[in-house]
Each structure stands twice: as C-alpha cells, then as structure tokens.
Amino acid sequence: MFKAVGKYVRAVWYLMTFRIDKASESLRMNPGVVSANYDRIIEEKRGRINQYKDAIAAMIAQEQQKKDKLKEVTAEIEKLEKLKAGAAAKARQVAAKYSGDPTATRNDPEYQKCQTAFSDFSSTLAEKQARATELEADLEGLVENINRHKLQIQTQMRELEKLGEEKHDAVATILSAHEEKQIADLMTGLSQDQTSEELRELRELRQKAAAGARVSRELAGLDTKQAEAEFLEFATNSQANDEFDSLIGLTNNSPETNNDGPESTRIPES
Structure with a gap:
C-alpha cells in the first residue's frame, strides 16, 4: 500500500513538474520575455566589463607609479655615481699630496673620509641599481598584462555589440516562427484563433439573414x-x-x- 501511495505521489509530482516546465518554456518563448532576458544579460555583461575597465585602470595607474618610482631611482643612481666619482677624485687628490705614499695617504683623515663616503655610496648605489632592475621587471610584466587585458576587454566589447544584434535577430525569429505556426495551424484547421471563429459566425448570420429575407x-x-x-x-x-x-x-x-x-x-x- 505504501509503495502504491509513493508511486501515486511521484506521478502527481512528475505531472506538476511537467506542466510547470511547459508553462515556463512557453513563457520564456514569449518575444517580450526573450527581449527582456537579453537586456538583462547585456546589462550584466556591461557591468562586468565596467568592473574590468576599472581593474585595468588601476593597473595603468600602478604602471604610472612604477614608472615614476623608476625615474626617481634612476635619478638617485646618477647622483650616487657622481658622488662616488667625487669621493674617488678627492681621495686621489689627497694621495697626490703625499706623492703616492700609501701609508701616509691611508693615515690622512681626509682620505679616510673619502674612503668611507666612497664605500657608502657604492653600497647604496648597488641597492638602488637592484631596485631599478626590480622595477623594470615589474613594469615589463605589468605592461604585458595590461596589453593582454586590453585585448580581452576589446573582445568582450565586440561580443557585447553582437549580443545587441543577436537580441533583435532572436526576437524577429521567434515572431516569424509564431506567425508561421499560426498560418500552418490555419491551413490544417488546428488554429484556435478567435477572430476566425467570429468571422465564421458572422458569415453564417449573413447567410441566415439573406435566406430569411428571401422567404x-x-x-x-x-x-x-x-x-x-x-x-x-x-x-x-x-x-x-x-x-x-x-x-x-x-x-x-x-x-x-x-x-x-x-x-x-x-x-x-x-
């Protein structure tokens, strides 16, 4: 008994599901509903494209920041190279004062000062050069990503334009198919068009009126x-x-x- 009740419940559920699916399909095939669904999809895609644009704009801003930073680091490198060269020139001047005596030259406070400055400039210069190399690599990868994303967003923009055209084609196709089905139904006598029934009744009334007048x-x-x-x-x-x-x-x-x-x-x- 319980098995029979279960089968009955499943059958009723399947029947309701089938009817709901058919009604939903019929509703989705309505030209107005199709047009509205296309509009919704187009708006969603346009929203995602705008978000994509914002992300690309942020990447471009980051690219500009890195370019500015690289320019700043490059200027610092040039300055450090000049300072390093100046410290070396000053040390050579001190060494010349002692006629090339290494011991006397190294014991000179001015020489020691130049030597310390040269060492500091060299270490700082190495750090700046490494930073510049890192920035250049980041910029290269960032520019490559930006260009790739630009191509992708251009593709999505073209697809969005095609969706607008596809929307009109889809609505026109559904309307044309609906009209063709109505014509086919009329030809096969399967149409449920109320106007045809009304016309038939009016013609019958006309014939009856003419016959009554003749009598x-x-x-x-x-x-x-x-x-x-x-x-x-x-x-x-x-x-x-x-x-x-x-x-x-x-x-x-x-x-x-x-x-x-x-x-x-x-x-x-x-």
Whole structure:
C-alpha cells in the first residue's frame, strides 16, 4: 500500500513538474520575455566589463607609479655615481699630496673620509641599481598584462555589440516562427484563433439573414410582383426599341404599317 501511495505521489509530482516546465518554456518563448532576458544579460555583461575597465585602470595607474618610482631611482643612481666619482677624485687628490705614499695617504683623515663616503655610496648605489632592475621587471610584466587585458576587454566589447544584434535577430525569429505556426495551424484547421471563429459566425448570420429575407419576400408575393414589373419594363423597352429601329430604317416595316390596328395582328385564314 505504501509503495502504491509513493508511486501515486511521484506521478502527481512528475505531472506538476511537467506542466510547470511547459508553462515556463512557453513563457520564456514569449518575444517580450526573450527581449527582456537579453537586456538583462547585456546589462550584466556591461557591468562586468565596467568592473574590468576599472581593474585595468588601476593597473595603468600602478604602471604610472612604477614608472615614476623608476625615474626617481634612476635619478638617485646618477647622483650616487657622481658622488662616488667625487669621493674617488678627492681621495686621489689627497694621495697626490703625499706623492703616492700609501701609508701616509691611508693615515690622512681626509682620505679616510673619502674612503668611507666612497664605500657608502657604492653600497647604496648597488641597492638602488637592484631596485631599478626590480622595477623594470615589474613594469615589463605589468605592461604585458595590461596589453593582454586590453585585448580581452576589446573582445568582450565586440561580443557585447553582437549580443545587441543577436537580441533583435532572436526576437524577429521567434515572431516569424509564431506567425508561421499560426498560418500552418490555419491551413490544417488546428488554429484556435478567435477572430476566425467570429468571422465564421458572422458569415453564417449573413447567410441566415439573406435566406430569411428571401422567404419573407416569397410569402408576401414580392417576388411575383417584382417579376411582373420586370416583364412590363422589358415589354415597354422592347416596343420603344422597335419603334426607334423603324424610324431610322433598320426594319422593313414603316411606322405607318405598324399602326394598322388589330387587323395587322390577325392570323391569316388558310
């Protein structure tokens, strides 16, 4: 029993799911719904593209910062190289004062000062050069990433434009398919178009009204009177035409011969 109840519940659930799916599919195929869904997707993609643009803009700003930093470090390197060269020149000047005596030169406080400064400048210069090399590598990778992202965002922009065109094509295709289905249904008699049914009813009413009027005329003798009137009119027109033909000589009889009275119409005796 429980198994049967379970099967029944599943069957009802499947039926409800099927009907919901069919209704949802029919609703999604509505041209207005299709257009709205395309608009939603386009807006979502446009939003992501704008976020992508912001990220690329931040990368470009970072690139500019690194360029400025590299420029600053390069200027410091040039300054340190000059200071280092100046310390060496000053030390050579002190050494020249002692005629090249190493011991006397090294014991000179000015020489020691130049030597210490030269050593400091050299170590600082090495650090700045390493920093400059690091910045150059970062800039190279950053520029490469920016260019790659620019290409990707250009591709997405083209896809966004294509989506706008695809939206119009999709709506037009659905409308055309709907019209073709209606025409096919009309041709096969499967259409549920209410206007066709109304037209059929109106035509039937028209036929019934015409038939009722014809019956009423027959019952009232209008058809007989109308026929008699037509015969009299035809006779009058025929007589007038014969008289006109006689006047212009289209017949062998003259107008006088047609006015002989009753004798002219008497049947000859055998």
